[in-house]
Amino acid sequence: MTVRTQPQEAPAPADPTALTGRHWAALGAGNLAVVVVLSVASWWLLADPEFSPWHFYPLPFNAALFWAILFIVFAGFNLEFAGFTRLRQPLRGLAIMACTAVFAVLVTWALSAGLGRLDPDFAADRAGGLGYFTGALFVLFAFFTYVMAVLNWGHWPWVSLGLRQPLVGACDIAFLAVPTLLLFTVFGLPAVSLATPPGAALMSLDTVLGFFYCLIVATLLTGICTDNWPWRLAGPGWRTALAATVGNLALGTVLYLALLPLSRLLLGSAAVDALGGGIHQFPAQIGVCWAFWMIMWQNGFGNRGFGRSAISVAASRVAITFVLAVASFLGYYHGFAGSVLHEPGVVASVHGNALGFFDWLVLWTLFYVVGLESFGLVRRPAAAAAPAPTPAPAPAPMA
Numbered sequence: 001m002t003v004r005t006q007p008q009e010a011p012a013p014a015d016p017t018a019l020t021g022r023h024w025a026a027l028g029a030g031n032l033a034v035v036v037v038l039s040v041a042s043w044w045l046l047a048d049p050e051f052s053p054w055h056f057y058p059l060p061f062n063a064a065l066f067w068a069i070l071f072i073v074f075a076g077f078n079l080e081f082a083g084f085t086r087l088r089q090p091l092r093g094l095a096i097m098a099c100t101a102v103f104a105v106l107v108t109w110a111l112s113a114g115l116g117r118l119d120p121d122f123a124a125d126r127a128g129g130l131g132y133f134t135g136a137l138f139v140l141f142a143f144f145t146y147v148m149a150v151l152n153w154g155h156w157p158w159v160s161l162g163l164r165q166p167l168v169g170a171c172d173i174a175f176l177a178v179p180t181l182l183l184f185t186v187f188g189l190p191a192v193s194l195a196t197p198p199g200a201a202l203m204s205l206d207t208v209l210g211f212f213y214c215l216i217v218a219t220l221l222t223g224i225c226t227d228n229w230p231w232r233l234a235g236p237g238w239r240t241a242l243a244a245t246v247g248n249l250a251l252g253t254v255l256y257l258a259l260l261p262l263s264r265l266l267l268g269s270a271a272v273d274a275l276g277g278g279i280h281q282f283p284a285q286i287g288v289c290w291a292f293w294m295i296m297w298q299n300g301f302g303n304r305g306f307g308r309s310a311i312s313v314a315a316s317r318v319a320i321t322f323v324l325a326v327a328s329f330l331g332y333y334h335g336f337a338g339s340v341l342h343e344p345g346v347v348a349s350v351h352g353n354a355l356g357f358f359d360w361l362v363l364w365t366l367f368y369v370v371g372l373e374s375f376g377l378v379r380r381p382a383a384a385a386a387p388a389p390t391p392a393p394a395p396a397p398m399a
Contacts, residue, residue: 028301030377031369035296039364043341043357050342057343059129060108062356063136068104069359070139070146072366075099077150079169081371093372100367111135121193134192140208141183144215144248145176151223152231152244160237187212206281209355213284214259215252220294222248224303225317229310259283266330267350274347285354289332290325292358292365297321299369329354 044051047061056064075081075096084092112124116131123131149155149172158168190201191208203211222228222244234243263282264272272279297303297317305313337343337352345351368374 024302024304027374027377028297028304031300031365031374032296034374034377035300035361035364035368038368039357039361040340042364043360047356047360048342049344058353058356059132060112060124062353062359063129063132064104064108065356065359065363066136066139067107068100069363069366070142071100071103072096072363072371073143073146074169074173076366076370077147078155078172079166082166082169084371090372090375093367093375096371097367100363108132108135121189121195130192134189137188137192137208138180138184140212140216141188142180144212144219145180145183146172147216147223148219148244148248149176151219152228152248153241154228156237156241183212204277204280206278209281210260210283210287211252211256213287213355214256215248217255217287217290218248218251219244220291221318222251224294224298225321226314227310229314255287256283259286262286262326266326267333268348271346271348271350285333286325286329288354288358288362289328290321292361293321293324293328295362296365296369297324299365300374328358332357 046052046054047057049057075084081092081096084096087095111122112131112135115135116123116126120126121131121134125131126134155168155172158171163171187203187208190196191203191205222231228240228244231244231247232240234240260280260283263279263286266286267275267279267282275282294317297320303317306316307313332352332354333350337354337357338345341352341357343352343357346353
């Protein structure tokens with residue numbers, strides 16, 4: 001995705017036809033096709049419960065996936081691929097992929113085999129692989145805070161102080177670690193800790209996933225689809241940052257309350273009854289589908305909007321990505337997850353967990369469209385500078 005460091009005066013969305021002479025829809029369809037093929041093929045190899053020669057599904061596969069997305073957030077969103085931009089394609093994209101894989105595997109191993117020996121909450125041998133998940137749950141909160149710092153805050157206050165990359169990104173990463181860890185400690189860890197008495201956590205795990213992923217959706221929605229409107233109306237610097245923080249919390253809450261009944265409608269009464277309290281996780285399941293399409297639409301389709309006014313352009317982006325998200329949710333849970341990905345049934349005819357495969361789609365979108373710059377589909381002038389990487393994590397994140 002394209003990292004926007006000036007949300008108050010967001011630049012016009014990139015038009016792929018300016019780079020290739022092709023119709024934007026054709027290029028977008030090509031990007032989508034490559035991402036889907038790479039995602040499914042690599043899924044069959046690494047995670048598929050029937051095809052894969054390993055037994056990584058769902059954990060530690062999902063845990064490593066979440067940490068991989070966080071690395072892309074750090075390297076691409078916060079640091080704007082500082083260091084990697086010195087390499088030419090396809091070496092740049094391949095280097096990003098290699099570093100991401102190493103980071104994800106090492107962090108997953110270090111938390112389970114290292115911290116897990118001191119704290120049983122993170123232990124690799126915890127029932128159901130929940131120890132891997134406990135560590136990776138941190139990414140849920142990190143995707144929200146670190147992406148918001150770029151898409152909504154515009155790297156405030158570091159750019160206001162005259163800092164440049166990679167110092168700007170390093171400050172993002174260092175200073176946001178404290179509030180992110182605080183969110184994880186207060187809301188995330190108690191929901192999965194062995195030491196938490198039943199009912200003592202502020203939120204159940206399902207509610208934590210559903211609610212905080214809706215905050216991520218709010219961040220992406222305003223940062224990508226509306227060019228940081230309405231938060232940028234508050235004024236530059238800390239005013240936009242404050243408005244975005246409060247506004248995303250409010251908008252995320254509204255989205256959670258709206259996507260919860262929509263989840264019930266899309267799943268059907270039989271599945272909802274069988275899920276019980278688990279339904280509170282499903283706003284995140286719709287949310288990750290929406291996050292994927294916002295990221296793909298921005299980077300793969302040039303963030304195309306329709307209409308002559310800024311409002312109509314933003315509204316069309318929101319509508320298009322939301323409709324695609326709902327269609328993807330239905331297709332995934334009522335067929336694709338079970339028949340193509342061979343994921344086990346959850347309840348009734350519902351199979352899989354969109355927070356796994358759709359985050360996998362997000363990661364491959366960031367790898368191919370952003371990291372490799374649609375290598376093979378886009379021919380760029382030799383003298384043209386590579387565009388800055390753009391976020392959306394996601395990335396995100398459980399996203």
